[in-house]
Amino acid sequence: MGRTDCTVVFSSLTFAACFLPSVFCLYFLSKNPRWRNGVLLVFSILFYSWGEPRFLLLMLLSIGINYLSALGIAGSARPAVRKLCMLLGVMTSLGLLIWFKYSAFAVNSLSGLLGLGDVMQPKTLPIGISFYTFQVLTYTIDVYRGKCPVQKNLFRLALYISFFPQLIAGPIVNYSYIQPQLEKRDISHEDVYLGLRRFIIGLSKKLLLANLCGEITDLLGGGSSMLGAWLSAIAFTLQIYFDFSGYSDMAIGMGRCFGFRFLENFDHPYVSLSVSEFWRRWHISLGAFFREYVYIPLGGSRVNKARLALNLLVVWALTGLWHGASWNFLVWGLYYCILLIIEKLTGVSEKLPRAIRFAGTLLLVIFGWVIFYNESLTQGLGQISRMLCFGAEHLSDGVAVYCLKRYLGVLLISVAACLPWTRLRKCFACRNKKLFAAAEGIVLTALLVLCYLSLAGSSYNPFLYFRF
């Protein structure tokens, strides 16, 4: 996998103390919507190019080609020309993605089969290429399908692709959904408050929970004992959720501050009662993309069983590979494909008591993250066997016991934070709105202070999802 750790991240001081206040002030000082879009575009380009400006050209190339492709689609009535233009845009974007992300993996896998070993060095992966490529594809394909009008203003299209809140880690926003907002947005004090609230919650998830859970996985690796293997798996399960959902929260929050409404990307996935429900709650925008642009064009579920299985196989292999050019990601995707087929064909999740469905789903998801986390399948299976007490020589070890004691409070808070507290929150809010608003403001301010404490003296901490 390529090196992808050079950009300003939302949880950094560079972003929180320098970038965000600057863009905020300039954005709200500009009253003209065009100027506002201009401010966002300039800052988005600055954001992307910070630390690694050479890949800016790549993103601009992708934007430019798809802009011209869409103009070509809209400017011609002949289906063949329209299709050609669409293919030009799609193939260019996908070609860049494949070249940077998958070429070394494909070549080395092939040479490995021939017994030649690795013959190609993995390339440095441009930040967020997986995300912005999918976004630009939705634009070109939606224009081709006639779902949205062509965007004649290049700067607006550039803003849609490069908009910094969701540029490097999603959520993946369909062009047809965001298109009206690019032209006209209304922002109220309420929007700013709700946006900032969401940003603080996301920042807290990342800095106060994900990073600390990450310390456990860093210390334990795959764990050398049964306790270590379980602790590592649970910590990574929590880390990846808080890391990614925290980022999505920050993206959605910042978008809201600037008047954009993004769709939700996570919906408490760890309370799911089946694997299919888990995937309806986890990385929703990616699932929606594959459904809209891969699964349904392949025939969806209105086909015979063999074709349905093939369609699922394709979708889940792509889902796995989207996360990284590595066999463990492919196996991880296929693991979910098998689980979903079993679930679909047997209907097992409907027949069991809720508690068993919940526990079973959570266990399967944790095992899935073990495959995902470990760099090789052998390591992943080794950790799973230690979790199941087959491969562990000891039940516990010194490092695992230390981690459990040191991070017990963090783990308990993290587990609690995975649960939906919406009903309780509404209950409090209904009793005394003003008191609730004050309490909420104080709690969020306290969280912001805690984030500040966490950032003080912290080193660089890139997000996990940048590498995808």
Add this chain to the structure above:
Amino acid sequence: MSLFSSKNGRHEAPASGRRMRKSASAREPGRAAPKRTNGLRVFFSALWVVLLVVLGVYFCAFAPREGVYNERENRLLANAPDFSAKSIFGGALDTETEAYLSDHIPAREGAIRLSNALRDMLSIASYEDGLAIAGKQEDALTSAAPDADILDDMISVFDQPAVTPTPSGSETDTPTPDGTVPPDPTETPDDEPVVETPSVPRREKPAVSPDDYPEILSVYTETNSGRATYYSYGRSNVLAVTSVLNRVAALLPEDGSLVYTMVPQASIGNLYVAAAEKKAFVSETEAVVDAFGSEKVTAISSAAILGEAIKNDEYVYFRTDMHWTPYGTYLVYCKMLEAIGMTPAAREDFSIEIEEPFRGTYYRDNPTNYMYNNPDRLELLQPRFPLEWRRITGPDGQYKLIDFLNWNAAANDRYTIYLGGPAGPWTYAQCDNGQTKNCLVITDSFGLAFVPLMTQNYAQVHYYDPRYFNGGIVGASAKEMIEAYDITDVFVVVGDLHSYNSDFILGQLNTQLGD
């Protein structure tokens, strides 16, 4: 397919998302958003924005540009980033900026302290629990030993039938329970001036075979809780290290000696310190090195020496740093010299400067309140006679003087007050002490406190760390340096991480000796 079913609408557009879409699209262009705000929400929004803006203004206008030494963290804080084309396009600007901002955040020390206190509140781990992790973190810093095939080649010489080396000196010495070899009866009494005899008596080594020793050799403690093993080394690795030491010893003159010891780090030693009943602190490896080393090679067990001192409640390991204390170093120094018939200097022969509080690497990596409240004490033992510390910076012995007494300088790591840290390809002390022989100390950071002690006993005290040796700079291989400077005795002092399972001796030192 249930996965992509939009029956409940959650996937395509979650409940909240659908509402958002509706509200966004239902709004007429130009129509203001509904005003549902209240004063509290406006107040808090403004507060959060102001906090961020104030922070940004502070960094731009008031934060110091230069990084200063930070006592609490034991390091230099970052300088303001350099806005150059190289840093922008090379990818360094973002990391430098982030390091600078996080190092100069307002009220940083208080924030870190509060942050640590909050983390401690959520934790039930003890200081002793943390020591287990400290060792693991240091493990990650070492590089692996060579492959098994290479090791087999290195130790093939030991597969010969056991032979008794020809003694060249006194009769057989039996190692004492503390792992040291008793001083030879012919050695100079303590009260006589330190003038070394040119010929060191050799002791007879018993005939042994590798199979006389266990295949796995351990570093362990025996306490009231039973035996706790911290490190296990394969016998083949230990033998391979011995073969490298023999190669070094072969470069020495007839009367030369090589003394070897491995120092268990403080995370292990402190577990022994913490034990209620201390029975033994054992390293099984030195006995093998001693048995299979050539007649010039002697190995002593630092674990045994330090373990005895710990039983007597002596302060031989830092609490907040991975190294031994200067006093622990001194105890081992004495035994190493005695092992080759030399007389160690008394501590009174040195001028001793003390720095308190000292908080070292463990504190730097894991700054707990316990360590903050229980700092260590550094002692710098300096000889009282004039000497120069020369760091070789070019071929033909070209050198620059280094400020060994860098006591108050803004060192990045306070442990580096010893000789400026483990840097530079080759360094030596030119001592005006009436001695005639030269010695070499091959060492990692554990030797930094050891090297100054040797200045009492040798005219030139050379030292080098194989990790930082560069033959291209000094214009010679390590082997040529040993020959060029008439090195008589070699002392190999390494921490456990650089002993048998790492590249330090088996790879780097071995390579630097040439073919």
